[in-house]
Amino acid sequence: MSFFNNLVGSINSVVDSVVDIYSNANTFPNTVIRLNGRNFTITKLLGEGGFSFVYLAQDEQKQMYAVKTIRCQLGKEVAANAVREAIITDRFQHPNIIKIVDMCMIKEEDGSKTVYIIMPFYKRGNIQDLIDKSNQLGKSISEKHILSLFRGICQSIQAMVNYTDRLGARKHWAHRDIKPANVLLSDDGKTPILMDFGSARLARLDITDRKRAMKQQDDAAENCSMPFRAPELFDVKVGTRIDEKIDIWSLGCTLFAMAYGESPFEMTVNQQGGTMALAVLNRQFFFPHAKQYSKQLQNLISLMLNTDPKLRPDIDAVIKAIDKMMVHY
The missing domain is CATH 1.10.510.10 (Transferase(Phosphotransferase) domain 1)
Known part of the structure; x- marks a missing residue:
C-alpha cells in the first residue's frame, strides 16, 4: 500500500505539518538531513530548476537516492504545489513511472519551509x-x-x-x-x-x-x-x-x-x-x-x-x- 494512503486531510493541513531538521541541506556536500526518522547524506547536486534542486544522497545502508528539494519561501502556494506533485506521482503505481520512497516538510533556520521528496536514483540518467x-x-x-x-x-x-x-x-x-x-x-x-x-x-x-x-x-x-x-x-x-x-x-x-x-x-x-x-x-x-x-x-x-x-x-x-x-x- 502506498504511504500516501495514510495522509489525512487537505493539502493545506499537510503543508502546515513541519519536521525539525538535523542540519541545513543547503550546505552540501556531506550534509546530513533527517527525514521521518531516517538519515540521508547529501553528496552531489544532480540538477536544478525554478524553486527546486535534485541531490544525490545515500542512507545509512549506503543505498543511493535522488532527493528533490523544493524551497517554499513565497507562502503556501509553492508548498502546496510541491505536496500535490508528490501525491500525484504516487497515485500512478506503474513500472514505468517513478516511485516516491518518502516525503517530508522541514522548517529551515530562516523560517521558510522545504519539501523533500525521496526517489530512487538511476545511475544511467535520462x-x-x-x-x-x-x-x-x-x-x-x-x-x-x-x-x-x-x-x-x-x-x-x-x-x-x-x-x-x-x-x-x-x-x-x-x-x-x-x-x-x-x-x-x-x-x-x-x-x-x-x-x-x-x-x-x-x-x-x-x-x-x-x-x-x-x-x-x-x-x-x-x-x-x-x-x-x-x-x-x-x-x-x-x-x-x-x-x-x-x-x-x-x-x-x-x-x-x-x-x-x-x-x-x-x-x-x-x-x-x-x-x-x-x-x-x-x-x-x-x-x-x-x-x-x-x-x-x-x-x-x-x-x-x-x-x-x-x-x-x-x-x-x-x-x-x-x-x-x-x-x-
Missing part, C-alpha cells in the same frame, strides 16, 4: 543523456532500441489515461511535459521511468471562456517545455477542449528527438530561423536524410504531430503501431 551521448559520438540509437524504450514511455501515459481512483471512478490524466529529460533509464538501460509530475493535470477541460483560455495558456507556458508543447497550448481557443492528446504530440516530439538528436521544432528553428511558437503552430518540421529510419517510424511521428488533436491517434493506437513495427526485430 533519455536526454542517452541522446546527447549518441550525438557526441556521432552515432544513432538503433530503431529497435528506440521502439523498445518508447513503448515503455507510452505505457506510462496509458496508465495515466486509464487511471481509476479508489472509488472506482475513471480519471483521465495528462502529464503535459513529456520530453527526453523527464524520462529516466533503469540501471539495466532497458526500462524508461517517467518522472516530474509537477505539470500533470486532469486531462479533459472544456475552454468555455476567455479567462479559462488564458489561464490554461499561462499554465502551459510555465509548466510545459516549449519544444515539446502541443500547438493547442500555445494558442488556447474558446470553445475547444484540451485533452490527453496533448501528450500524444509531446510523445511524437520525443520519438523524433530519440531518432534524430533533437526535437523537430528545435531542429527547424536552429536550421531555418524563426520562432518556436510559429514553427509548432505551422507544423514546420522535416526528417533529416543523414539518419535513416523506417518509413513506418516516420509515419508514426507525422501522425502524432498533427496540429488537429482529433486526428492524432490515442495512446492505445500508438502502442499498437509500435508493436506492429517491433515484430520485424
